[in-house]
Amino acid sequence: MMPLHQEREKMPERMTVPMLLPIGRDAELVSKMLEKESVDVLICESMHVLLEQICRGCGPFIVGDETFSDNSLGRMTEALDNQPDWSDLPGIILIGRPDNIRFLDKFATRNQIIVIQRPVKQSVFTSIIHSALEARRRQYEVRDLLEDLVRTNEELRSRTKLLQKIALELTRAENNERKRIAQILHDDLQQMIASARLQTEILLGDLNNEMAQKAAQPIFDILSQAMNASRNLSHELNPAFVIGGNLKDALHNKAAGLGAQYGFEIHTAIDIGSDPIDEDIITFVYRSVQEMLFNCAKHARAKHVSLELTRSGKLLTIMVADDGVGFDPVRLKIFGGIDGGLGLFSMQERAIALGGSFTVDSVPDEGSRFSLIIPLILEEVVSNGLPNRTEYIENEDNGETDAISVVIADDHAVMRQGLATLLRNQSDIKVVAEASDGEQAVAFALQLRPDVVLMDYSMPLLNGAEATCMIKNEAPEIAVIALSMYGGEDKQRSMHNAGAQAYLKKDVQAAELIAAIKQHARHMKGNARQNAVVSCHGPACDVSKGDMSV
Known part of the structure; x- marks a missing residue:
């Protein structure tokens, strides 16, 4: 298909209809019909002229079957195939002899190509030409809307990059000012306090x-x-004093210190490789981890806390989970509620401004999980924002025909955004759609036929098991990987019975999730497209419309 952006003429108020008919009664009759209907006609002297008009984006064309040869038929098919995405050019082919119907197989899949048997009836022809003109006008309107949308998206991308640059500059300015104040404390105030303390200690020794x-x-x-x-x-002002170039050790020490101070057991798993990381990112990550651990200590009353930090491609993923009292996330300020301090709110705002994401999953009495995803190359990342309810399909062709196509299904917008941000930074994975409920997940999966569906278990309209069952019954070649905040055996069994290939907790490490996607996509491509038959059984598959879980 031709690209959306190409040089084209503005849609005229009256479209010209190019016509290639041999000189004779039909040509004269059709010309009079069009003239009577106030339609401008361009008589084409050859197939070459007609094809030029088609390539320029003309109005509906009219051609007689006797003008076709094998060569011109191929050229006509090629010209119609090379139309831009918005165009499906209407055409009218006048058939004189029944044996010429043989070449019409070339146009069998084109809805806008109409064949009329001669002799031409004026009433039929008039109705068809008006329908073709109206269809072409609508296509021009769609083209204009699409180009307006492309320009708007380009402006949004440009503004987002500018905002990201400003956010980065603000972060660096803030860090520089913090360093300056910390240096003053270290070089002046602390030296004076140390001196006074020493003199007091000497004085204590001299006093009898x-x-x-x-x-x-x-x-x-x-x-x-x-x-x-x-x-x-x-x-606090300058974590570089503590980090000293070793973020892994600094986070281990901070986590261990808070665990000892507040009485919880801390488990850390940090794998960030040996490649250097920008100092501003290190500082932001350290402060963010500190804030999340402090929330676990201050509010969760947890006995066990885990900290995981992984590096995958251009992204740094931080996850902090606890087994504390939990809470209702919608009450937090970051989701428009009234609870919580400014720490988490500021962290989320800064993460989004820098092109990342921050998510919170929690259930009362069942613990909490905080996830922070930050791009390592800030200037190159553009945030897509966090829509309240995503019904988004990505149609851009990035040329990666072998990329693994993925549909993300989760009713939490911030979770979808986090997963999408993670996967879009993998060169061999392409996110083709995001669904916010089970019915959307089924519709997108059956419409787009992706290689993999990442399926949240708890969703409105249809839960993950019900949606998986419907997908597997219609498209067994699609791999379904279940995601859930918690790993209850009943949910795992339900997803397994529905046909899911894997069941992962949402706090899974990024590298493990990506590996699972690639593994099951390869497996299903190698086997299921040939002869896969999925036996869907169990309560998840025995569902009527009235039984759907909410």
């Missing part, structure tokens, strides 16, 4: 009077506390 020593001891203690407070403030 027990009463004087008791009076001076609190001064020494206060100066010691002031030194610790000043040092901690320096570290």
Whole structure:
């Protein structure tokens, strides 16, 4: 297909109909019919002239069957195949002899090509030409709307890049100012406190009077506390003092320190490789992890907390999970509620501005999970925003014909955004659609026939098992990978019975999720397209419209 952007003429108020008919009664009769209907006609002297008009995006064309040869038929088919995406040019072919019907197989799949048997009846022809003109006008309107949409999207991308650049500059300016203040604390205030503390310690040693020593001891203690407070403030302002170029060790130490301070067991799994990471990203990640762990300590009353940090392609993924009291995420300020401090809200705003995402999954009495995805190359990433309810299909052709096509189904917009951001940074994976409920998941899967569907279990209209069952009954070659916040055996069994290839918890590491997608896509491509038969059984498949879970 031709690209959407191409040089083209503005749609005229009256379209010209190119016509190639031998000189004779039919040509004269058709010309008079069109003239009577106030339709402008361009008499073409050859097939070459007619094809030029078609390539320029003319109005509906009229051609007689006797003008076709094997060569001209091929050229006509090629010209129609090379129309832009918005165009399906209407055409009228006048058939004189029944044996010429043989070449019409070339046009069998074209809805806008109409064949009229001669002799031509005026009433029939008039109706057809008016329908063709109206169809062509609608196509021009669609073209204009599409080009307006493309221009608007390009402007949005440009503005998003600009906002991202501003956010990065603000982050760097903030970090530089924090460093400056921390350096002042370190070079001036802490030195003076240290000196005063030393002098007080000397004074305590020189005092022989027990009463004087008791009076001076609190001064020494206060100066010691002031030194610790000043040092901690320096570290908070400038984490580079703590990180020292080793983010992995710094996060291990911070997690262990908070675990010991607040009495919870901490498990860390950090794999960020050896390639250097921008200092501003390191600082943002350290502060974000600190904020998430602090929330676990302050509010969750958890006994076990896990911290995972992985690097995959151009993305850094941080996950913090706990087994604490949990909460209703919709009450948080980041989702428009009234609960929660500014820490998480600020983290989410900054992550989105930098082209990443921040998600929170929690259920009362069942723990919480925080996920932060940050691009490693900030200037090259463009955020797609976080729609409230996604019904999005990506139609852009990126030339990757061998890429694994994926549909993401999850009723949480921020979770869809996080998964989409992760997968779109994989060169061999292409996200083709995002669904916000089970019915959308089924519709997108059966319409687009992706290689893999990432299926959330808990969704409105249809749950994950019901949606998987319907997909597998119609398209067993599609691999379904279930995702759930929790790994209950009943849910795993339900998804397995429905035909899912894998069941993963949402706190799975990014590398493991990507590996699962590639593994099951290869497996299904190799086997299921040939002879796969999925036996869908169990309660998930025995569903009527009235039984659908909400």
